[in-house]
Amino acid sequence: MKATVLAAAAAVLAGSATAHSHRHAHRGLFEKRGGLKNETDVCVPTCTTIYSTIYGEATWIQPPPKSTSEPVVEVPTTTEAPVPTTEAPVPTSTAPPTVPEPITEICPTPGTYTFPAKTIVVTETTTVCGASSTEVPAGTHTLGGVTTVVETATTVVCPVATTETQPNGVVTSVIKTTTFVCPTPGTYTIAPVTTVVPSVTTVVVPVVTTYCPGTYTAPAVTTVVTETNYVVVCPFTSEGPALAQPTSAPQEAPKQAPAPVPKPQATTPKPKPVPAPAGGLGAKNGDLWAMTYTPFRPDGNCKTKGEVDADIVRIKKAGFEALRIYSTDCDTLPNVGSAARANGLRLIIGIFVGKVGCDNNDPSVATQISALKKWAQWDLVDLCVVGNEALFNNFCTVSELTNLITHTKQELGSVGYTGPFTTTDVISAYQNNDISSICNVIDVTTINAHAYFNFETSPEKAGPFVKGQLDLAASICNKPAYCMETGWPTQGVCNGLACPGKQQQRIAIKSIRETCGATVTFFSFHDDNWKEPGACGCERSWGSADCFGV
Known part of the structure; x- marks a missing residue:
């Protein structure tokens, strides 16, 4: 070109x-x-x-x-x-x-x-x-x-x-x-x-x-x-761990000294993962709860049932207990649902709002609700998430989102779903709005928390950052709080102390897992090469399967 x-x-x-x-x-x-x-x-x-x-x-x-x-x-x-x-x-x-x-x-x-x-x-x-x-x-x-x-x-x-x-x-x-x-x-x-x-x-x-x-x-x-x-x-490229944040002036290289004789060290116990809060959700058997999953090939076309099955087997092998799906397109419910059942995984289902105008009569929303009602395999479902960052993206007002959650509860309840409902957003979207009406219609508070987008957070501090966001979320509606997306990209530009990379991703996910793994959904299983790179150059590169040994 x-x-x-x-x-x-x-x-x-x-x-x-x-x-x-x-x-x-x-x-x-x-x-x-x-x-x-x-x-x-x-x-x-x-x-x-x-x-x-x-x-x-x-x-x-x-x-x-x-x-x-x-x-x-x-x-x-x-x-x-x-x-x-x-x-x-x-x-x-x-x-x-x-x-x-x-x-x-x-x-x-x-x-x-x-x-x-x-x-x-x-x-x-x-x-x-x-x-x-x-x-x-x-x-x-x-x-x-x-x-x-x-x-x-x-x-x-x-x-x-x-x-x-x-x-x-x-x-x-x-x-x-x-x-x-x-x-x-x-x-x-x-x-x-x-x-x-x-x-x-x-x-x-x-x-x-x-x-x-x-x-x-x-x-x-x-x-x-x-x-x-x-x-x-x-062009310059960056691989491996990022450099330490430089000072305002270059530092003189330290002179080499003879290597000291190692002394016996006391063994430091591995931090115990924070258990899931009360509310019935979260990991039951360790520090891995859920992974996001979208059934799309790198070119954006839908994966076959066999390709989905192979992915879900790997996610189960990694130790996860649940999958978060965003919508119902691409045969997500029958294909991912059957693979989840075959592998003993739970589902977090969703209604996706992708444009301005948060109306339950919108054809896209109505189609998703209809597909869920027809599928109706509620014994697999732990949570229904209505909207993903819909407030932050200005797709919904607070009253519109409240009405959509209420409508979805009524529609799914009419065919037997009795599980919890929520919406998920970044913490600032909750803090910058009066969401008391939303608090009244959700059962748990959920957030998307990506430490990479905080320029003061290095990979090893990703866990405390996400835990801090969860603590804030719990206080907003006085309900149990969970994270619906968290992770770290392997490519893109540095955002202050937050630099992307494979090693940085491993460090960040380890920190999150040890700090609050039982309460979070990791984003994502594979890279999404069908997306635009975005201003950060990172949008395609959140795939983290390697970090979990699969």
Whole structure:
């Protein structure tokens, strides 16, 4: 795919994922909803503005190639000249960067090229222009810019990335400061770029990117080039544990000392998992209760019954006692239901609301309720969840959601369901609304709690974070509290101390399991490659089966 180039460096689009009947959306990355005062405010990475801020080792998104007529291959970056292992000429490189920006190499002839490992140390916070590619259909598109949330009328002053044409005709990306008047509360995108494309095209737009102090590394990679003048884009990648949060200045490396003779250590007992609260739900035989499950292939099509059966066998083998399903599409009830019964697993069923207008007469909602009534295998069901982050996404008002829960209770009760009902949301959605009417129609309080979206939480503190959210949830309606989604992504950008990665996921899930595993539903069993990556670059990458040995 050829790229329409609007800027010449690399960064991340400030966007967000949307939800539909089988899509999970995480929102609020980098948003701190403290509210802006009714005066001029300066947007910095600690306000409600969505920035692309990189901490420590970072995962980077491919920038545009120098020549849009050539194919692009992604390999880890280097600031040193690559060494060819054939007689092919040495590729041409851009100048060594002072921040870990991707390097564009042109390999003039076919051959095997080796790009050596490189480490870059950033000693002070550095802000640069960048760009990110995204595929768009034919038409006019407004992309990029800085998105900010204000809770009152105000004027904000923001640094924004934009394009500028030089006297010689070269288009470059630059950072400028702009003053923007927000006339009413709401979400505003400041200084986006508008482009018109005649057909499906990969477009690259500029954004503001901030590198925080830290050490950025890229491993050595060898790649085989089979074409002439092949363009190789080398971004930094991050594998394994994240670096410790750097200080404002680089620290001198400690001098090596002789290894001390180990002394006998007292054995530290493994923390006992917190038992499930009263209310009849939660793990009965350990620290694993439930796992979310959606029966979709990587391309978004439905899995066959045999594929579903194989997944459920693995989930049971991991030690889980229940499955959470979101909706009734894709033959979820007959296929997942029969697999759950065959493997002795319980079900947490759901009614999914995926658009504005929380109406029980909506065809999608009515279809789900009808499917549940027809299925009616209530002996498998532990809980019914009406709505997933419906308040946070502004799909429902409090009164609409209350009415929908009441209607669902009546409909399912008419065919024999007598189990508990609830809705689930992020804790802020409950705190920012008067949900007393919802409290009156639910039996337990449930939340979605993802520590990754809290920029102050490192993986090893994920468990205490989720437990803290559960404690808050229990106090809102004075009912037993459970978590319907929690986990950690393996890919995406760092959000403060919260960096994605496979090792980070293992650490985070271990912490959650030891702290409150009996009360939580882990998200998710497999990666969801049919989703959009989202602003965090993480939406596809929450699959955690490896963490449970399956």
